Amino acid sequence: MTMPGRTILLIDDDATLLDLLGEHLEASGYGVVRAEDGPAGLDTAATISPDLVVLDVMMPGMAGWQVCERLRSRSQIPIILLTAKGEEVDKLRGFRLGIDDFVTKPFSFAELTARIGAVLARGASRPVGRTLSSGDLRLDFGDRRVTLAGGVVDLTPTEYRLLEALARHPHRTVPTEALLEEVWGSAYAGELEHVKHYIWTLRKKVEVDPGDPRHILTERGFGYRFE
């Protein structure tokens, strides 16, 4: 899935990669802006407001994590992080910083293009309002923060994505298959037990009484609804 017409900012100190990947993304219909280090990337991001940033973790000078923090302090622009496995990326840290996806080097350009498309599509369907409140449960989509009666709920990335997928359409039942597709991808088609497990762990964290849920309700044989 590609979303032509969007502008992608590539930040990587490897000029060859910038050239090749830029060329590939341009061939796929994206507008591409390149930056060879963190500060240049931050300047460019401030000037042109790209739709998505592809950022290398390991760069001389300012590391990807720092660039990421600075970007996040300004906007909710989607970020895809390029990593080399040896660095043992802490996915939870990335999630807290609002990283939308990780791609491990070496990767195929086709794979990265697909991920870019998916992240942009997700961003397009993001809730317009930054926050949503339901009883004593409060969701801050910008900061990816969930609080219950004032206390922060510690959700895993998957749990958060599931909650967001439900909360995006409050009072409407989302079919289980649609949740699987959106949160886990098409490979999970038919894995109803998988959704059930995560709904259960989510309820344990966001419901006062998980046995008598008030926010995440089951529509038996169909799906789940956020109230």
Add this chain to the structure above:
Amino acid sequence: MYGASALLRQRLDRLRWLLPLGLGLLSVFYQLGPAAWVHDRVSHEFHYIVEIVFYGLFGPLAVFWAVGQIRGWLEERERLERQARANERRLAAISAASADAILGLDPDGKVESWNRGAESILRYSEAESRGKGLVDLLGGTEAAAVEVQWLAGQVTQVGFVRGHETSFQDALGHEVLVELTATQLTDEQGKPFGISVILRDIGDRKRRELEIHRLNVSLNEEVAARTGELGAKVNELAQANTELEKLDRMRSEFVSLVSHQLRAPLTNVLGALSRIEASCDNRNLTCARMTNVVGQQVARLERLVRDILNTARIEAGELNLQAEPFSVLPVVRQVVQQVQAACTDRVFRLPTKPGLPMAFADRDRVVEVLANLLDNAVKYSPPGEPVAIEIRADDNEIVVSVRDWGPGLPSDDLQRVFHKFYRSDSGDGQAAYGYGLGLYVCQQLVAAMGGSVWAENAVDGGAVFSFSLPVAA
């Protein structure tokens, strides 16, 4: 003995006065009082009878009692004297048998009595010792005289000297170390009549004490020396540890650097290939074939880099696993899809069994393990043969098996194939299973996730590689 005689004398004195006095007073009292009354009021005859009874019976009775009393006292004195003699004998025997020297000295400090212990310690016979002065026994020096003077002073003032360590000279002129206890001897009136001296030979004890002291000193010296050595060793170890930490840091940095430096160009080669495929339409056959070769070789290099880095991390104990519950079947589908993209001519048989329990493991690591097993199955079975994936589960574990229809493994290799750098010869001159790291990494990863990996040969040919994962609670 003296006490018994004195007591007897005292009693007899008392009796000598009290008995006549008592009898006299009794008769005067009778004559002045009751005698007149009886004589006047009862009868003259009765008065005589009473007098006869009084003087004729009470007098002899009193004498009889007095003599009996004296006899009892004499017997008591005899008994006490016997007892005293027995005590004396016992004391003499104890003194004689004592291993310690017991000396009796007269008020001038000359030896009066000398027991067997004294003979054995100071080697003088009793006869030889008679009349010897304490000063002589102490060596006859001026210092000895001063010491004796001091001892005599102490004994006179305090009554005794206890635990005084000194040295005597025996009959052969040898020095004898002793512990001396001296006590003033007094008679019944408390008048001193001599001094008893008890000597205990402490030569052996002193020698042992000296030996212990010497051993202590040498032990302390030894301990100090060892402590010094240990301190030096600790310093060496600390230094070695710092070195090792430095090396470990360097190794980690090296792995990280190599990881990045190898992966970055690989990404670029892959990117360049994809650009060639996308934009060079009029490649000739050789170009297309060579592009394909480059692609395959890059994939191979990528696997090698991944396995080397994994091995380095495993051996450094730096495996960072992020386990979570996940469904295995979608992961299998995803990996098969990836492998299929690289070998479109291969048929993969996938399980369709729904309702499997979820596994609890690191999803990305499971992807690596499965990709490795599928790569092996594709590589070591003839083209055109299918590769089958099966999944089965019970309450505790989920087992994923990858089966090929290749030559299988020699039975000796079924376990060794997971050893590091072990290459199994397929027996028909074809390529061997792995380059020695892939299956080792698989085994280590699965073990770290709480499962196990094993290989079998299928009954109707081909190898089956399986791994188990724990079921999510």
